[in-house]
Structure formats: structure tokens, C-alpha cells
Amino acid sequence: DAKTTQPNSMESNEEEPVHLPCNHSTISGTDYIHWYRQLPSQGPEYVIHGLTSNVNNRMASLAIAEDRKSSTLILHRATLRDAAVYYCILRFSSGSARQLTFGSGTQLTVLP
Amino acid sequence: EPEVTQTPSHQVTQMGQEVILRCVPISNHLYFYWYRQILGQKVEFLVSFYNNEISEKSEIFDDQFSVERPDGSNFTLKIRSTKLEDSAMYFCASSVGRHNTEAFFGQGTRLTVV
Numbered sequence: 001d002a003k004t005t006q007p008n009s010m011e012s013n014e015e016e017p018v019h020l021p022c023n024h025s026t027i028s029g030t031d032y033i034h035w036y037r038q039l040p041s042q043g044p045e046y047v048i049h050g051l052t053s054n055v056n057n058r059m060a061s062l063a064i065a066e067d068r069k070s071s072t073l074i075l076h077r078a079t080l081r082d083a084a085v086y087y088c089i090l091r092f093s094s095g096s097a098r099q100l101t102f103g104s105g106t107q108l109t110v111l112p
Numbered sequence: 113e114p115e116v117t118q119t120p121s122h123q124v125t126q127m128g129q130e131v132i133l134r135c136v137p138i139s140n141h142l143y144f145y146w147y148r149q150i151l152g153q154k155v156e157f158l159v160s161f162y163n164n165e166i167s168e169k170s171e172i173f174d175d176q177f178s179v180e181r182p183d184g185s186n187f188t189l190k191i192r193s194t195k196l197e198d199s200a201m202y203f204c205a206s207s208v209g210r211h212n213t214e215a216f217f218g219q220g221t222r223l224t225v226v
Contacts, residue, residue, distance in 0.1 A: 034214075043203045043217035044147075044155060087155075099145060099157035099168060100215060 004088045009107040012078045020073040020106055022088030027068050032091045034100065035062065035073050037084040044087070044102070047073065083110045114138045118204050118218035125194050125225055133189045133221045135204030144187045145205040145215065146179065148172070155203070161187065194225045 005023040012018040024033065034049040048055055048062045050071075055062040061074040075082055085105040117136045125131050137144050146158040160167040161179055178190045187206075191198055201220040207213050 036215075038155070043205075043220050044215075045217065046214035049214065099160055099170075100147075100155075101157065102147075102155040104154060 004090060004103060006086070006088055006103065006106045008104065009109065011109045011111060012075075013111050014080060015077050018075040018078045018082070018108065018110075020075075020086050020088075020108065021070065022072070023070045024088070024090055025069045027090055028092075029068075030092070033062065033064060033068075033071050034089045034091050035060070036087045036089065036100070036102075037082075038087070038105070039081075039084045044100075047086070049091075078108075078110045080110050080112060083108055114216075116204055116206055116216050116218035118202075118221050120221060121219070122222045123224070125223070127196060127225055128193050131191050131194055131223065133191075133202050133204075133223070135187045135189070135218055136185055137187055137204065137206030138216055139185070141206035141208050141216070143167075143207045143210060143215075144179075144181070145207075146189045147203045147205065147217075148200040149203065149220075150197075150200045158189070191223075194223075196225050199223055199225045 032049050032051050035047040036044045037047050038044045048057050048060050050062045050064055063072045085107050087102050087105040089100050119134045123131055144161040147155050148158055149155045157170050158173045159169045159179055176192045180188050201222050203217050203220045205215045205217045207215040
């Protein structure tokens with residue numbers, strides 16, 4: 001599986017934007033980039049995913065580099081509830097029911 | 113909003129006993145998964161299930177583990193003879209499609225083997 005690299009931890013101030021980076025230099029042409037997060041004592045939660053173009057939804061935006069070797073999850077206004085571990089995951093586009101392979105993720109701390 | 117529900121939320125069992133963890137996936141979803149997370153460690157894939165059969169399984173998912181969709185709504189994970197190292201949070205997930213759709217996770221079952 002192609003791997004992703006994320007910083008272990010990041011801090012942000014409440015109500016400020018947060019940019020969470022992810023490197024995936026060995027991504028293949030048909031891998032989707034998925035982001036999930038895990039709040040304390042909860043199951044993982046889907047945030048956003050994309051293939052080539054930037055994506056927006058009600059939770060976040062995903063900016064994908066032109067060469068697709070990196071991406072950035074953008075939380076436009078961090079709240080205390082956004083404190084979580086954020087996982088950047090590549091998901092193959094072929095084959096059977098491909099699982100999500102979770103790494104260590106980025107622990108986001110939001111300061112009041 | 114539809115959600116994946118798991119029961120029980122916490123299960124304590126003696127080593128060597130059988131346990132069944134239950135999940136009700138979202139009703140129109142076709143793909144089902146079990147993951148586990150040992151305290152302080154990564155979320156690990158166990159098994160995926162589609163069309164009433166296992167699609168993929170990890171090396172963790174040995175002969176002690178089995179999955180079943182007995183009645184079209186429940187999705188169960190059975191551990192035949194629990195070991196201390198099976199103590200973990202077990203998460204069920206489901207999705208409509210394979211790779212281009214989101215997976216919805218349940219809140220998990222905390223399994224404690226004593």
C-alpha cells in the first residue's frame with residue numbers, strides 16, 4: 001500500500017484556520033485520498049475525500065497538489081470540538097472491498 | 113442521520129470464553145468491516161465483508177475470528193476463545209461502495225479479557 005506521512009501533532013487557536021498536511025509521494029494514479037478523524041473515545045469519522053480536484057464539504061476543504069504527491073486538509077475555523085487525531089489515508093480504486101489503512105495521524109490540539 | 117450501532121458498548125469476558133460483538137450497519141450499505149484499536153495504538157483492519165462472504169482479511173483475523181450476517185441487518189464478529197491480547201476497542205463500519213465512498217463507523221465495543 002502507498003504510505004502517507006503526517007506530522008505527529010499540531011496546535012491551533014480556536015476560530016482560526018488549520019492546515020493539516022499530508023505527503024503521499026508514492027501515490028498511484030487511481031488512489032483516492034481520504035481523511036478521517038477520531039475524537040477522544042469515539043470511532044473514526046469520515047471528513048472528506050478526493051482524487052485530483054480540490055474538494056469542499058460542510059466539514060472541511062481538501063487541497064490536492066497538482067502532482068498529487070501531497071494534500072492539505074483545511075478546517076476553516078477550528079473549534080474545540082475539532083480536537084482529534086486526523087488521518088490521511090490512500091484508498092485503492094480497484095480490487096475488492098479495500099480496507100482503510102490507518103497510520104498514526106496528526107493529533108490536533110485546539111487552544112481556547 | 114443514519115448511523116452504525118454496536119452492542120454492547122462494553123464487554124468483559126474471561127480468557128478462553130467466546131464473545132460475539134454485534135453491529136447494525138446502515139440499511140442500504142453493501143460493504144461491512146471490522147477494525148480494532150488496542151489502547152494507545154493504531155486502528156487496525158480485521159476483515160471486510162461483501163455479498164455474504166469475506167472480501168479481505170488481515171493476518172490478525174485468524175481461525176479464532178469469524179464474521180456473519182445472520183439476518184440481513186446484523187453483522188457480527190465472533191471470537192471463539194478470547195486471549196488477553198484481544199482486549200481492545202472493536203469498531204464496525206459500513207459503506208455503500210468500495211473505495212470512492214465514505215465509511216461510517218460505529219462507536220465501538222470495548223472488549224476486556226480478564
